[in-house]
Structures are given as C-alpha cells and as structure tokens.
Amino acid sequence: MTERQQAWIPEPVQRGRVLVLSDNPIARCIAAIASTVGRTVLVESADDGGPGLHVQQGDAVVLCDHDAPDAPAVLRAALASEAVYVAxxxxxxxxxxxxxxxxxxxxxxxxxHVPAGLDLGGKAPGEIALSVVAEIVAESYGRSGGAMRG
Incomplete structure (x- = not known):
C-alpha cells in the first residue's frame, strides 16, 4: 500500500504577529483571517498608534487607516523596525x-506595500482582508503570490 502524501503540514511554522492599526471592518476581517492561518493578531484601535503597537522582529504591520493622525510616525517606525512586512x-x-x-x-x-494586498479585485472588507493576509503569507514564504498553475 502506498503512503498518502499530504499537501499540508499539521501546524504552520511560527511567524511574527500581525499588527493592525486601526479598528475598522477591514482590520477586523484581517484579524479573523490571519488568526485562522495561525498568526497572532493585535488590532490597535487608537488612531495615534496607541501603546500596544511595539513592532518586534518578524512582525507584519498593516496600517488600515491612512488618515490616522499618527500614520507617518507609525510607518516611519515600522519601516525602521525588524518588521518583515509593512503595508x-x-x-x-x-x-x-x-x-x-x-x-x-x-x-x-x-x-x-501600498496599496496593501494582492490584486484579487475584491471590494468588500473580507475580500480586501483576504488579499492582505495572502500577501503577508506569500511574503513570509518568499513567494510572489501569483497563480500556482503553470
């Protein structure tokens, strides 16, 4: 009898957190999808970056509100950090x-990464969030996020 090969691993390799600023429908969908794929997620609701947004090595940072008062400071800090993904x-x-x-x-x-996410064409918060989380996963594996078909 031939042993079946699985196309997946039981548990994903531990990756950094997904840090999301600020709390809105897209951010909540990013949190749900990223959690489903095994990522720890922190959604910071304060528009000023809040006290909880301390970037660590390997984190992904997603600014979901480009009009947040502290958007430049958040991006400045994230781009200077050891984050592996800033969008x-x-x-x-x-x-x-x-x-x-x-x-x-x-x-x-x-x-x-601006605009954040892969070009999936989605417009609804969940569709946009899916494209962002897909890009985070692709980046973490050194992939482009393109189609797998040849």
Whole structure:
C-alpha cells in the first residue's frame, strides 16, 4: 500500500504577529483571517498608534487607516523596525503625499506595500482582508503570490 502524501503540514511554522492599526471592518476581517492561518493578531484601535503597537522582529504591520493622525510616525517606525512586512491601505494616488513626506525625511519606503494586498479585485472588507493576509503569507514564504498553475 502506498503512503498518502499530504499537501499540508499539521501546524504552520511560527511567524511574527500581525499588527493592525486601526479598528475598522477591514482590520477586523484581517484579524479573523490571519488568526485562522495561525498568526497572532493585535488590532490597535487608537488612531495615534496607541501603546500596544511595539513592532518586534518578524512582525507584519498593516496600517488600515491612512488618515490616522499618527500614520507617518507609525510607518516611519515600522519601516525602521525588524518588521518583515509593512503595508498601508490606500490607493497609490491617495498614499502619494504621505509616501513623498516620508521620502523627503529620508525614510526608505522601498519595502512599503501600498496599496496593501494582492490584486484579487475584491471590494468588500473580507475580500480586501483576504488579499492582505495572502500577501503577508506569500511574503513570509518568499513567494510572489501569483497563480500556482503553470
């Protein structure tokens, strides 16, 4: 009898946390999906980055509110940290001013994912969150997140 091979592992490799700022429908969906795939999630509801957003090595940081008062400081700190993924929810045009501000300050934004997520085409909070978590997982495995079919 041939042993069946499974296409999955019983438990995912432990990865960093997913830190999400701030609390809104997309953030709550990111928390639900990321938790389902085995990630520890912290949603910080304070628009100013709050006391709980202390980035650790291997964390993923997702800014779900580009209009948060402390968005530049949150991104500045996350991009300077040992986070493996830093992203912001915003269209390229909406984020342009904030990105330009960071570049003018000398911040390296080359690793900033904006807009956050893979291009799945979804518009609902859960669909957007799925694209963000998929991008976090792809990044953590050094993958592009493209289709698997040849």
């Amino acid at each position: 912001m929810m915003a269209s390229r045009s909406r984020a342009a001013g904030l990105v330009e501000e960071l570049v003018a300050e000398g911040v390296d934004v080359s690793t900033l």
